[in-house]
Amino acid sequence: MQRHLISAADLTRDDAVLILDTAEEMARVADRPIKKLPTLRGRTVVNLFFEDSTRTRISFEAAEKRLSADVINFTAKGSSVSKGESLKDTAQTLEAMGVDAVVIRHGASGAPYRLANSGWIDAAVINAGDGTHQHPTQALLDAFTMRRRLVGRDAGIGQDLDGKRITLVGDVLHSRVARSNVDLLHTLGAEVTLVAPPTLVPVGVETWPCEVSYDLDSTLSKTDAVMMLRVQRERMNAAFFPTEREYSRRYGLDGDRMARMPEHAIVMHPGPMVRGMEITAEVADSDRCTAIEQVANGVSIRMAVLYLLLGGNEPAATHTRTEEK
Numbered sequence: 001m002q003r004h005l006i007s008a009a010d011l012t013r014d015d016a017v018l019i020l021d022t023a024e025e026m027a028r029v030a031d032r033p034i035k036k037l038p039t040l041r042g043r044t045v046v047n048l049f050f051e052d053s054t055r056t057r058i059s060f061e062a063a064e065k066r067l068s069a070d071v072i073n074f075t076a077k078g079s080s081v082s083k084g085e086s087l088k089d090t091a092q093t094l095e096a097m098g099v100d101a102v103v104i105r106h107g108a109s110g111a112p113y114r115l116a117n118s119g120w121i122d123a124a125v126i127n128a129g130d131g132t133h134q135h136p137t138q139a140l141l142d143a144f145t146m147r148r149r150l151v152g153r154d155a156g157i158g159q160d161l162d163g164k165r166i167t168l169v170g171d172v173l174h175s176r177v178a179r180s181n182v183d184l185l186h187t188l189g190a191e192v193t194l195v196a197p198p199t200l201v202p203v204g205v206e207t208w209p210c211e212v213s214y215d216l217d218s219t220l221s222k223t224d225a226v227m228m229l230r231v232q233r234e235r236m237n238a239a240f241f242p243t244e245r246e247y248s249r250r251y252g253l254d255g256d257r258m259a260r261m262p263e264h265a266i267v268m269h270p271g272p273m274v275r276g277m278e279i280t281a282e283v284a285d286s287d288r289c290t291a292i293e294q295v296a297n298g299v300s301i302r303m304a305v306l307y308l309l310l311g312g313n314e315p316a317a318t319h320t321r322t323e324e325k
Contacts, residue, residue: 001308004116004125008136008184013160016187020144021157022304023297029066030300037303039311040069043100048090049128050076050106055271055295056128056138060103063302067311072099087111091120099123101310109133124309132174138270139180141301143188145290146225148297149266162189167219169251170229170278173200173240177270178229182210193219197251199240216251220260227268228253228278244277254280258288266290 001015011019029035045064049057057073064071074090087106094102101124104112109131116125129135147156150164166185172178172194185192192210194201205212213219220226231247241247258267267279267289275281283289 003309004112005136005305005309006113006116006125006127007134008139008180008187009134011136011184011187013187013189016140016143016184017158017160019140019301019304019308020147022308023140023144023300024153024157026066026303026307027297027300029303030296035066036068037066038068039307040064040067040100042070043310044070044072044098045101045103045306045310046072046074046094046099046123047128048074048094048102048104050104050111051129053105053129056105056298059295059298060126060128060302062299063306066299067303067306069100069306069310087115088118088120091115091118094123095121101126101306103128105129107131126305126309129176131176133176133179134183135176135180136184137298137302137305138177139184140305141294141298142177142181142227142268142270143184144297144301145268145294146190146266148293149290150224150264160188161185164190164224165193165222166190167193167195167216167223167226168229169195169216169226169253171200171231171240172196172205172229173202174232175229181227182208186210193223195219195251197241197247216253217257217260220257221262223261223265225266225268226253226261227270228273230270230272231274231278248277252278252280253283255282258283258286261288268294270294 002010029037047057047060061071103126104115105128111130112125112127127134127136146161151159168178168181182192186209194210194212195216198214201212267283269291271291273279273284275284
């Protein structure tokens, strides 16, 4: 494992499988009456969020507390950042406080990389989403969910996603989730297809390790997992498709389309879902939709990442058995 987690593209196949396997150990903690391990006792983790987020921040905070870390939550609104303090000044303040890890979300692509490589701070840096660039823990939790559903919870240990066919549908242009998933799923051996309106496909996509299609219906019968992407209206400064009805007709997932998928195939969504446009309630509430599982698995994956970056050299299972005595 590297010292920081900035991009899914930085992970080797062995790194990624190690994180997924460690997350399986961490998931067992959630089944206990007391959901806590002593691994990070005495270590301090800062959640440094310059961009609004509820789901990701709470998930990281739950993971940190289950590992017994001391947690500091920092939001830019109402802080010294709103008074003009720079990222460098904030980093040096945290360094002076002796933090061990910084979980950063920032609206500017590259901010976590800058923080990790500037020499401003000595702590481990974990990217919790930067601009339209990367969201590596989201890609890891998605891969973890796919492995559990398509390979099996126990049968998946040590395994990757070799040969699995994954389709990502929707707003690829503004999606750091799509970029992270393409990088990680390719590393894990999966075959990825992006499906989107031509206006929501980024320039340079031909260099990505995936295929691109503009026809959702033609991909459904040969896919193992369909991931619907959120349409990010807050990042759109123009009209990228005629109407919501038109988008839904061509790229939305409804019951008829889900019926054309193989029987074992699953439906995924990173949330929050726009029901009625990206996905119908019938699909979102079906047993094949893993959206809620993805949320639960996010805590296990973030525990695994924090454990591997900060927790020392012992296997996670050692800590688990020690705690169970």
